[in-house]
Amino acid sequence: HLGSPRKDKPFVVVDCAALKGEALEREIFGSETASTAGAPAIRRGRLEQAEGGTLFLDDLSALPLEIQVKLLRVLQDRKFERVGGSSAIEADVRFVMATASDLSAMVAEGSFREDLFYRVGVVQIEMPPLRERREDIPLLVANFVAKFTADNDMKQQKSFSTQALNYLTGYDWPGNIRQLENVVESCMVLVPGAVIEEENLPPEIRDEESQFKSAVDLLPVQLDLADTLQKIEAALIRRALVRAELVQVKAAELLNISKSLLQYKLKKYGITGH
Template sequence: MAEPAGRILVVDDEADIRDALEMVLRYEKHEVATAPDGDRALAAIEKDPPDVVLLDVKMPGRDGIEVLEEIRRRRPGLPVVMISGHADRSTGWEAARRGAFDFLDKPLDEGQVLVTVRNALAMRRAESEVAALRGKVAERWRILGTTSAIRDVLATVEKVAPTQARVLLTGGNGTGKELVARNVHERSHRWRGPFVEVNCAAIPRELVESELFGHEKGSFTGAVASRPGKFEQADGGTLFLDEIGDMDLSAQAKVLRALEEGTIERVGGRGPVPVDVRVVAATNKDLLEEVAGGRFREDLYYRLAVVPIHLPPLSARREDVPLLARHFLEEACKRNDLEPRRRLSEEALALLSRQEWPGNVRQLRNLVERVAILCPGPEVGSADLEPYLAPRPQRPGDPFTGCATFEEFKEQAERMFLLQRLEENGWNVKHTAEVLAMQRSNLYKKIEKYGLR
């Protein structure tokens, strides 16, 4: 396949060299511009940015090194190839230090010129692909909101992300903790590294250690092969310890040791292994309360909460509701290929802004997606929303009149009670189960039994 051509700027005070390079490069279908000195080169770059610059070291007026420095400052992504003569070969080192992409020696070798230009173009393309990808990632994890609460969160994220500091995210269900964790990773120098997520509440107690730190083959029944743990998987990146408040005390001790020593030990392993991991933790519990109750280690708390970030409930930032609702609606339409595209009426937006949102942003997002799919559109009015917002209709009159036996009465009472609490908690089953101090699996069974959803 033919290599794609590029736009090359040739900068040299000698007309012969400019002409020779221009001819060689044009022959390979590159677009070529030329400049006889540094000032005109910089002007050309401003006016019509090239993909690669070939720059003579020795020129009257501003010399090549100076021009190189200026280009690096103005356009850090633009590769510059320096051209040096016999007398100034040592300057090459200086140029390398200042970020030249490569060097060519005079007299110029045609083949070498073309290879170097091709390499520079390839790097340039790779970099712009990475930049485009980064843009997409940034879009995917954008934190929306203009209220001061969200602006504060964003400002803190911007400050803390490029550092090594551990971050503790607190806030209710669906307030955006994971989203913020992603932002901390994406805006850090670790962004090329992995982002590894662990839901501490979901790992059975006896597997926590092997899940986090890995194990060697045969170290326990079922350990049929050696496996790295989440800490090792996150090496060079970010480890997101979600629901850290649900981690039991013995696992907490092990995590603390890993954080203090910067090493981990696989179960059945032969010794400590260094890992370079930045930990971001999240919880919807009040960890200080957990500390006071002896359920969370205080030393671990302070290790994790170097920079705490609290995500306020959506009801404390109602002004963001319209913006979020519009965004989620557009997203839902795109994802589900909904035509015509839906839009929310002003009344509908106002109605949404007045809701309590116990399930916070996630609840809003889910509701908007449901409405987008179920409403014919194009405009979603407040009347279209009502059925999804209003409490579910109950039997008219005495809810227990239909109950013949004590057993039926108990069931009916249970049904109503659970329905009401689920509604109050934005249908977050996990949270509702916690509030009611019942097993989550049990609550799921009841939902099924009574057909609550």
């Protein structure tokens, strides 16, 4: 959004899983209700609030079929009506949508419209899970800290220690970004000091055995021996780096390999070792 011609216009977010039925429909499209004074009482929905800008529909798969029909019309005709209204309203909005579900499977089972599926699937960007882009974790943590601080008008500036960040970076995050954000917010609330240390993190993040098990559990059912061994080796290297506080010499000693071999494997697996 910020890199587009619409950057000076609103960026509006709708969590499609947060509301149900007509409440979600009103949230997106707004509503009109009769008034004793004659003129209808109007509530502008997120679609109108995003006029000229971007509307981000998160968890698109949660949209019920009746709202999918209305969304399809907006995408095709750039027009919509508020709930309870009859006048068509022009919509100059760019849509960005996200889902963790397999929409093609939902189409096959009848819970997602096929025509909408093809309409929204023109440009698709697959976002890898957090465990495959660990270098993003420190940036995401800093963003969540800043957002929580601003949203709650906090006077105290908090941060995560280097060792705490190492543990966060080494964890596999089965719940992806939402799980990371929840952990950050929990630490911001529960830790009284300005620096959040590794001992303030949830036990499952600090437990090396559970981290190793999670890496193994995420392996595919149809195992390829060479690929599987590489995944396990990469998980062990990350754990060694965390224990060694990112000091490569110490990590190599823990792994009983030379520093040069460790550096080769860091490059091979795309692991940040500094």
